[in-house]
Amino acid sequence: MALTFRQLRYFLVLSEELHFGRAAQRLHISQPPLSASLRQLEEELKVKLLLRNSKRVTLTPAGEAFQRQARRILEQLEDSQTLVQRIASSATGLVRVGFTPAMLFRGLPELLKRLQSRYPGIEIQLIERNSADQVEAVMQEQLDIGFIHSMPLPEGIESVILSDEPFLCCLPAHHHLAGRRELAVKELANEPIILFGRDLAPHYYDRIIGLFHHADVKPHICHEVSHWLTILALVANAMGVALVPQSLAKAGFSNVSFLPLTDSTTRHQSHCIWRVDSEAHEEIRQLLLNCLKEQQQVR
Numbered sequence: 001m002a003l004t005f006r007q008l009r010y011f012l013v014l015s016e017e018l019h020f021g022r023a024a025q026r027l028h029i030s031q032p033p034l035s036a037s038l039r040q041l042e043e044e045l046k047v048k049l050l051l052r053n054s055k056r057v058t059l060t061p062a063g064e065a066f067q068r069q070a071r072r073i074l075e076q077l078e079d080s081q082t083l084v085q086r087i088a089s090s091a092t093g094l095v096r097v098g099f100t101p102a103m104l105f106r107g108l109p110e111l112l113k114r115l116q117s118r119y120p121g122i123e124i125q126l127i128e129r130n131s132a133d134q135v136e137a138v139m140q141e142q143l144d145i146g147f148i149h150s151m152p153l154p155e156g157i158e159s160v161i162l163s164d165e166p167f168l169c170c171l172p173a174h175h176h177l178a179g180r181r182e183l184a185v186k187e188l189a190n191e192p193i194i195l196f197g198r199d200l201a202p203h204y205y206d207r208i209i210g211l212f213h214h215a216d217v218k219p220h221i222c223h224e225v226s227h228w229l230t231i232l233a234l235v236a237n238a239m240g241v242a243l244v245p246q247s248l249a250k251a252g253f254s255n256v257s258f259l260p261l262t263d264s265t266t267r268h269q270s271h272c273i274w275r276v277d278s279e280a281h282e283e284i285r286q287l288l289l290n291c292l293k294e295q296q297q298v299r
Helices: 005-017 020-027 031-045 061-090 101-105 108-118 131-139 202-214 228-236 246-251 282-298
Strands: 050-052 057-059 093-099 122-128 145-149 157-172 192-196 220-225 242-245 256-260 267-275
Touching: 005 020, 005 031, 005 061, 020 031, 057 061, 093 101, 093 131, 093 282, 101 108, 101 228, 101 246, 108 122, 108 282, 131 145, 131 157, 131 267, 157 228, 157 246, 157 282, 192 202, 192 228, 192 242, 220 228, 228 242, 228 246, 228 256, 242 246, 246 256, 267 282
Parallel strands: 093 122, 093 145, 192 220
Antiparallel strands: 050 057, 145 267, 157 242, 157 256, 157 267
């Protein structure tokens, strides 16, 4: 059993009063739970903290040392509570957040709702831009935070991962392969492929082309587009097939099927980015990153 802050608080009051009755009264509890808490604490630490007889209660040398540590820990906890309450009450201002449409299916709306529910003084302005434009806008301080698809980042940009997911094959619902449980990239050799234009997303274009080359397939690229959602819309209208990140299966498009790939371990990452040396909205950015960590732990 791990130590608890309640045990530390009970022990600290008892070590100051050196009297079970007065300590229990000060803590607004009865003596039995106070004694039980002390016994559990000593068992956990495997040392005797207090000596007790019919006349008095005294601290052992170990108890004196632990008293100092417990006081320090509880003071740090109180300071931390004061700090986060101060930040929460003072976090105000407009923060400009860049995003690509696909981020709507990677937990971005939930993340921003979590932030604003806790810190109602923060106003968020969403600005839709592609990943490369967001990187440039963050560098020029036209955006405070960006949510982008994975790509090489210039010096001066910091990032954390928003999502990490596999690629799936997206097919029209009535396609002859759509009834399968999974398929290999090589089975798409004669299929019309829908893909980003390389000038818009060279990193992703090269990665997806690499999947086909690894499968010894020369892809027949029939349409080049600029958004993931456009890809899904074209597939839904039976104008080709595509390799897309798993989260896009949540987009709610009808007339499409998503199948796992048996011959690909390539994954898709999305990132939250910001300029390292920018002091604008530094507190808000940290609060958002804290919410992101919590959201990822829940998942």
